[in-house]
Amino acid sequence: MTAVADALETVTGIESHLNPPPSYDLADHPVPHGREEIWRFTPLKRLRGLLDGEASDARLTWTTELPEGVTLREISAAEARELGELAPNDRPSALAVQNAGGAVLVDVASEVELSDDQPVVLRLHGESADDVVWGHLVLRVGAFAKATIVVVHTGSARYAATTSVLVGDGAQVNVLTLQDWDDDAVHLGRDAIKVGRDASVRHTAVSFGGDVVRLHANVEYAAPGGEAELLGLYFADAGQHLEHRLFADHNQPKTKSNVSYKGALQGQGAHTVWIGNVLIRKVAEGIETYEENRNLVLTDGCQADSVPNLEIETGEIEGAGHASTTARFDDEQLFYLRSRGVSESEARQLVLHGFFADLIRKAGVPSIADQLTQTVEAELAKNMLGSD
């Protein structure tokens, strides 16, 4: 046996060291000090005590659009577990389950096919960053159903939420979350997706607003043949902390994951964090995974942390790769455009618009694409005013 095979053998059965095992027990998720691997990038003080876990009755205001075939009802935390939700994998999500007093279940019945322009829309609005709000959601899409689910966060709160997306066999699901918070909001979110046999899921996180936004998007597979595409788009302004943590857990053979997150930063103290964890378990033969993170740094004084991690327990796979870039503008792109007569500032705008348009198009939610484009335009306008 080769040295590599030996090394692979030794890690068989060990839990991913980058991703603590899921648990409802708060004792498994102690209050972090800030040096822990999963907390070291997060400004804990700016969470303003959210991790203390104080009980709170405050709620976000929900406005919903539910197409035919889709239901929404409140269930107990115990029912959520029985439905097979994904257990909390960090302290905020464990606190959310404990303190939310039950979950909201959105159910798309089996074989219901919603068209792209007919999404399920959940608009969640907070009144004040003084409010602590706990959220617990289960989005269940039945076998062979096809649905787009959009979750929009606006206003302000200190909000911690755990969401499970349960995707039935052969279903096609597109989930988009938009974080369009006011400047003082704190949002700790965990979206965990379980992909059924031969199902495909796209999950897009779009984060523009908030003081601190820290989101997990986790995916695991209930059976072989599932595909997940995890997309993200973020734009951090001065002083904002936007953190996106991905985890593709290839726990079944013949599964696919494709991660693409793109972000821009501008202004003093703008900070983004992208952690892309991929675990290829011993059983996961024939899988394919790729992850990329691209950051455009538009001004001085920004920090973009970008960490792809790949843990591989089997070499019998189709492919695994990652890419991460953090840069100012690509000189070759600017040269190409300028060599066609386009001025430098206009070339930068074209590249920037393209950078985001590309992801908005891939997200594939036409009903919200215009809103996203407008928000990006507004962000870019700030930048253009502030520079040449």
Place this chain on the structure above:
Amino acid sequence: MSTLEVKDLQVSVRTEDGPKEILKGVTLTIGDGETHAIMGPNGSGKSTLAYSIAGHPKYDITGGSVLLDGEDVLDMSVDERARAGLFLAMQYPVEVPGVSVANFLRTAKTAIDGEAPKLRTWVKDVNTALGNLDLDPTFSQRSVNEGFSGGEKKRHEIAQLELLDPKVAILDETDSGLDIDALKVVSEGVNRFRAKDGKGVLLITHYTRILRYIQPDFVHVFVAGRVAESGGAELAEELEANGYDKYVSALR
């Protein structure tokens, strides 16, 4: 009327070991309506000449001058050079994700002309230019160069040449990687451009193959950062027969 004069051009690039001289005094005049072919072995500095004239930031001009109709090109920014009438068809066109070909072409045309093209005729012009190069109208909805085949990239470069209509076109190994059908299509595009009044072409190539479709008025053999010999179209035939050996060995 257009004349591109390159006089004693000296260019270096920055390397870890300090500046490295690539062009060692290039002198060349492309007169009104002329097509010049520059031929040379790999590493002779042909592409450096093309990119230096276009103003790529990687290259430092250490001496000499480049004049377009008497105006100092080296004093201009990259985009000013393009607006003055220079066009570079690149060997490796750059991907610009999320920017559609249609948007790119309109933005470039607007920049070059100083005013937006008329909407009614523009769409037709674009479709004609794309069609001339065997590119489908849906091509304009794709992101610039993203996922294009090698042939599509080159045909897109020549479609731009026809739409932007510069005074002087520099074609950097436009023939590389093209099969014979694509080479013919691309050559026809270049010949349509040459057929207009007073257009200059500087055609950089490693092979003589493209010169069967685009007849040059002059051929220059480029070796070790300078022009080693100049002649008419017959020089290309000699190169075809004998290769670059005699020029390269002369340097040893």
